[in-house]
Amino acid sequence: MKxxxxxxxxxxxxxxxxxxxxxxxPAEKLDHPVLFGSRIVEVNRSWGKVxxxxxxxxxxxxxxxxxxxxxxxxxFPPAISECREGGxxxxxxxxxxxxxxxxxxxxxxxxxxxxxxxxxxxSRYPKQVSAIPPKxxxxxxxxxxxxxxxxxxxxxxxxTGRYRYASGLEVTAASYLLYLPEVPMPExxxxxxxxxxxxxxxxxxxxxxxxxxxxxxxxxxxxYVDKAFPADWYPYIKEGLEDWNKAFEKAGLGKVIAVHPEPxxxxxxxxxxxxxxxxxxxxxxxxxxxxxxxxxxRSGEILQADILWWKNVxxxxxxxxxxxxxxxxxxxxxxxxxxxxxxxxxxHSVSHEMGHALGLNHNMGASxxxxxxxxxxxxxxxxxxxxxxxxxxxxxxxxxTAADVKAGVNLLPPRIGPYDCYAIACGYGQAKPxxxxxxxxxxxYTAAISPDPSAQAETLGNNLLASSKAGIRxxxxxxxxxxxxxxxxxxxxxxYYSYLWLALSNLGGSVNGRPVRWEEQKKTLIFVxxxxxxxxxxxxxxxxxxRILEELEGNFLPKRxxxxxxxxxxxxxxxxxxxxxxxxxx
Numbered sequence: 001m002k003x004x005x006x007x008x009x010x011x012x013x014x015x016x017x018x019x020x021x022x023x024x025x026p027a028e029k030l031d032h033p034v035l036f037g038s039r040i041v042e043v044n045r046s047w048g049k050v051x052x053x054x055x056x057x058x059x060x061x062x063x064x065x066x067x068x069x070x071x072x073x074x075x076f077p078p079a080i081s082e083c084r085e086g087g088x089x090x091x092x093x094x095x096x097x098x099x100x101x102x103x104x105x106x107x108x109x110x111x112x113x114x115x116x117x118x119x120x121x122x123s124r125y126p127k128q129v130s131a132i133p134p135k136x137x138x139x140x141x142x143x144x145x146x147x148x149x150x151x152x153x154x155x156x157x158x159x160t161g162r163y164r165y166a167s168g169l170e171v172t173a174a175s176y177l178l179y180l181p182e183v184p185m186p187e188x189x190x191x192x193x194x195x196x197x198x199x200x201x202x203x204x205x206x207x208x209x210x211x212x213x214x215x216x217x218x219x220x221x222x223x224y225v226d227k228a229f230p231a232d233w234y235p236y237i238k239e240g241l242e243d244w245n246k247a248f249e250k251a252g253l254g255k256v257i258a259v260h261p262e263p264x265x266x267x268x269x270x271x272x273x274x275x276x277x278x279x280x281x282x283x284x285x286x287x288x289x290x291x292x293x294x295x296x297x298r299s300g301e302i303l304q305a306d307i308l309w310w311k312n313v314x315x316x317x318x319x320x321x322x323x324x325x326x327x328x329x330x331x332x333x334x335x336x337x338x339x340x341x342x343x344x345x346x347x348h349s350v351s352h353e354m355g356h357a358l359g360l361n362h363n364m365g366a367s368x369x370x371x372x373x374x375x376x377x378x379x380x381x382x383x384x385x386x387x388x389x390x391x392x393x394x395x396x397x398x399x400x401t402a403a404d405v406k407a408g409v410n411l412l413p414p415r416i417g418p419y420d421c422y423a424i425a426c427g428y429g430q431a432k433p434x435x436x437x438x439x440x441x442x443x444x445y446t447a448a449i450s451p452d453p454s455a456q457a458e459t460l461g462n463n464l465l466a467s468s469k470a471g472i473r474x475x476x477x478x479x480x481x482x483x484x485x486x487x488x489x490x491x492x493x494x495x496y497y498s499y500l501w502l503a504l505s506n507l508g509g510s511v512n513g514r515p516v517r518w519e520e521q522k523k524t525l526i527f528v529x530x531x532x533x534x535x536x537x538x539x540x541x542x543x544x545x546x547r548i549l550e551e552l553e554g555n556f557l558p559k560r561x562x563x564x565x566x567x568x569x570x571x572x573x574x575x576x577x578x579x580x581x582x583x584x585x586x
Contacts, residue, residue, distance in 0.1 A: 022115050022116065024113050024115055024152060025073070025114040027114075029065065029179055031065070033064050035176075035178040036062075037294070038129045039054065039174050039274075040131045040132070044170045044171075045170075049284075049286050051132065052283070057134070058131075058134065060178075062077065063075045063076060063077050067105070068102070074102050074103075075100065075102075077099065077100065098128060101126075122161050123145040123146060123147060125142065125145065129175060132171060139167070142165055145161060145164070151270070156275065160173070160175075176274040184296060185212070185300070187209055188209075188427070191433060192441055193423045194423070195210070195356070196211065197211050197297055211359035212358075212427050213301070215256065217301075220257075221257055221277065224261070224277065225260070225261055226281040237259070237346065237350050240346065240349070241279070243416050244355070246421070247425070248424055252430075262278070278307070279350065281309055285312055289309050290308040291352075293305045307350060307353040307354060307357055313349065318345070323474075324397075324398040327402070329405050333482070333483050348412060358424070360420075360423055361443065362391050363423075364444050364450075364457065366391065367386060367387040367388070367394040367459060367461065368440045369419070376399065376409060378404075381409050385412055385415070385417065386413045387413055388414070389414070389418075393458060395457070396411050397412070399470045449501070449504050449507075451509055465503060468499040468500065469527065471496075471498075475495055479538055493540075496531075496535065500532065503528055504557065509560075510564065516564070518569060521561070528552075529583075529586070532545050532549070532584070549581075
């Protein structure tokens with residue numbers, strides 16, 4: 001018995017166990033690029049931040065259907081044919097999972113449509129587009145695989161299968177072949193502040209294009225909010241997404257973002273479609289959020305996006321709010337936050353991830369654009385928040401004092417900042433990039449100690465030392481207030497040492513290519529070592545303390561100081577460290 005799917009309509013067929021599962025590839029889609037990818041639908045054993053329903057893992061593979069010499073249908077990765085020597089060996093490591101897939105060609109219909117048999121292939125999980133973490137799959141032995149359904153539309157084909165492994169792991173996954181646009185989106189020069197889509201090109205090169213939506217093809221970007229979110233969160237999630245309309249309107253593009261609740265009684269709505277954009281609730285005990293996009297590798301065009309919100313993000317953002325502003329704001333010390341306080345925090349977090357869904361990268365220097373003194377100003381902070389970009393990791397206004405809060409200082413990050421409007425105008429509008437015109441930009445550094453004091457998470461204003469000192473002041477003040485339990489004490493201790501660690505960036509660091517002055521580095525050393533010695537007994541953490549001391553005398557910081565100030569500068573640095581260690585008996 002053969003099961004046939006019609007391409008003209010979206011049809012879903014349960015698998016008939018003794019039959020074949022056939023797909024139809026229209027003649028016009030042969031030798032046409034597709035994205036081959038996979039998404040988790042259900043799983044009986046989630047794995048941290050990388051493996052839960054709704055997630056993808058490996059980058060979808062750009063491929064196309066061709067016919068081999070034996071007459072079989074082959075899903076072929078065209079980039080491999082473009083490599084001159086060595087084939088797959090020339091591809092960058094992250095693309096080595098891509099390889100040709102052979103399907104039996106059952107027949108060619110009079111209109112040129114290929115009918116291919118995918119039964120055997122999708123009865124085993126397609127590892128080369130795995131939504132299951134590849135390292136996890138290496139240890140798994142497949143016991144049983146079956147195809148549950150097939151969907152065919154003019155835009156994509158999707159095969160949903162269930163797979164059971166010897167370890168007891170059971171996974172349902174939707175694997176899709178998404179037909180790419182006939183004409184790629186016109187390219188733009190790679191833009192500062194935008195993520196790049198990477199793919200294997202000639203000789204295995206990885207070519208980058210800025211990720212953007214093509215608003216000429218899709219003037220409105222619709223997002224659906226997962227029904228699993230608490231109902232009273234929906235208005236704040238909607239506002240966080242639609243806040244970006246301010247930037248689009250300023251660029252003369254009108255309202256671009258539209259937000260809807262997930263339909264609950266519409267059988268035609270498919271939350272796992274490769275073209276449905278969603279804010280997804282990840283029911284996994286993790287604290288993380290992520291903006292995830294599906295791109296056309298030929299141009300960087302964003303075809304679909306998700307915002308993933310793990311279950312414990314609420315705990316993460318309320319912990320930050322408490323430890324960073326609790327000393328100044330009594331409301332931040334509450335055991336449970338009302339929606340009046342929690343809602344705007346959710347809105348900000350969602351808005352940050354929406355920036356990623358629009359193609360934007362982090363701007364870790366945006367908070368440096370604001371003078372430190374401005375963060376004590378009610379009028380300034382009410383208008384601009386704590387940073388020039390929602391894409392910073394500026395968090396909450398820990399510079400503010402209790403007197404500032406009474407005067408009306410805003411403790412929250414911005415909704416959409418000046419840099420965000422500028423970035424949208426350049427990426428989507430007609431504005432020309434002008435470095436440094438609107439505010440300071442700095443990328444996210446993966447180094448444990450940033451080489452740039454202006455480019456860090458949780459620092460505020462344009463004075464790193466002032467930021468860290470204010471944070472230490474708050475941590476100590478919280479110890480004298482009511483409501484302190486073991487969990488909150490752990491948060492305070494971690495944050496205390498975090499402010500000291502952030503300050504280390506001044507040592508041998510440079511801002512905009514200008515080395516930090518020695519006097520500022522000397523003040524930083526005095527502050528850090530003094531704060532280690534003066535840490536309240538309740539906050540003492542020997543492991544974190546020793547790690548900081550080891551960095552001061554290790555290889556990395558002294559080497560960076562020498563590169564920054566030369567041999568004489570290194571000598572001054574070593575002498576200052578030795579004096580401070582002797583003074584405080586470290």
